[in-house]
Amino acid sequence: MRTIMVVEDEPAISRVLAAYIKKAGYECAVFTQGELAVEQLTTVQPALILLDVMLPGLDGWEVLREVRNRSTCPVIMLTAKGEIGDRLLGLNSGADDYIIKPFEPVEVIARIQAILRRPSHALITDHQKQYGSLRIDFKSRSVSLNGETLSLTPKDLALLLFLAEHPNQIFHREQLIERVWGIDYDGSDRAVDHAIKRLRQSLHPMPPEDGGIRTLRGTGYQFYANGAD
Known part of the structure; x- marks a missing residue:
C-alpha cells in the first residue's frame, strides 16, 4: 500500500x-x-x-x-x-x-x-533515466535508489543497465549471456539467475509500482517500468 x-x-x-x-x-x-x-x-x-x-x-x-x-x-x-x-x-x-x-x-x-496516476518513468537526459525512486546514469554507469548509490558487482551492474535500457522487453537466459557476459562465456547459464537474485535484493526497497525485475516462467526476464516506452 x-x-x-x-x-x-x-x-x-x-x-x-x-x-x-x-x-x-x-x-x-x-x-x-x-x-x-x-x-x-x-x-x-x-x-x-x-x-x-x-x-x-x-x-x-x-x-x-x-x-x-x-x-x-x-x-x-x-x-x-x-x-x-x-x-x-x-x-x-x-x-x-x-x-x-x-x-x-x-x-x-x-x-x-x-x-x-502519472507514469512513474521519466527521461531526464539522453543518458539518464528515472524509474520512480531508481535513477540510472548510463554514461557514468551508476545506479542510485532513494538518492543512495547502489554498490553492485560489475556483471550485476552490466545486467541491470542492459535490462533498464530495454524496459518492458523480455530476454531469455541465452540472450542475456550473449549481451552481458559475452559470446565467449563458457560458464553455466545459471549465472543469470544468480545475478537476477542479487539485483532483486539490491532493489528491494524500490516500490513495486515504480518498476523492478520480473521473471516470466518459461520465457525469461524483464525490467518492467510503468510509463516506459
Whole structure:
C-alpha cells in the first residue's frame, strides 16, 4: 500500500488529512517538523509528500530542496500564501502541485490521485533515466535508489543497465549471456539467475509500482517500468 507523507505542524489540519488519506486507501505518515521528515524519507519511502510551507525550524522550501536532492517523490505544497510569486517559487523549486489553505480535503485527495496516476518513468537526459525512486546514469554507469548509490558487482551492474535500457522487453537466459557476459562465456547459464537474485535484493526497497525485475516462467526476464516506452 502506498504511503502519503504529511509534513504539517497544525494538528487539526494533519488529523483531517490523515483521515481522508486513509479513507482513500493509502497509508499516512505525519510529521510536524521538516528535519524529521527529511531524516525519515528513506525509511518511509512515500509515494507522495504533502508539504506545508510555514514549518518551524526547517521550512517547507528547505525541506523541498532536501527532498529533491534525495528523491523524485512527488510533492504538493500546502500554504496560506496565495500570491503568484509563491506559487511559481514552489513549482520552479521542484514541487508538483500547489494547494492554498483553506482547502477542501476531497480536493487534496483528488490532486494526490491525479499525480499518482502519472507514469512513474521519466527521461531526464539522453543518458539518464528515472524509474520512480531508481535513477540510472548510463554514461557514468551508476545506479542510485532513494538518492543512495547502489554498490553492485560489475556483471550485476552490466545486467541491470542492459535490462533498464530495454524496459518492458523480455530476454531469455541465452540472450542475456550473449549481451552481458559475452559470446565467449563458457560458464553455466545459471549465472543469470544468480545475478537476477542479487539485483532483486539490491532493489528491494524500490516500490513495486515504480518498476523492478520480473521473471516470466518459461520465457525469461524483464525490467518492467510503468510509463516506459
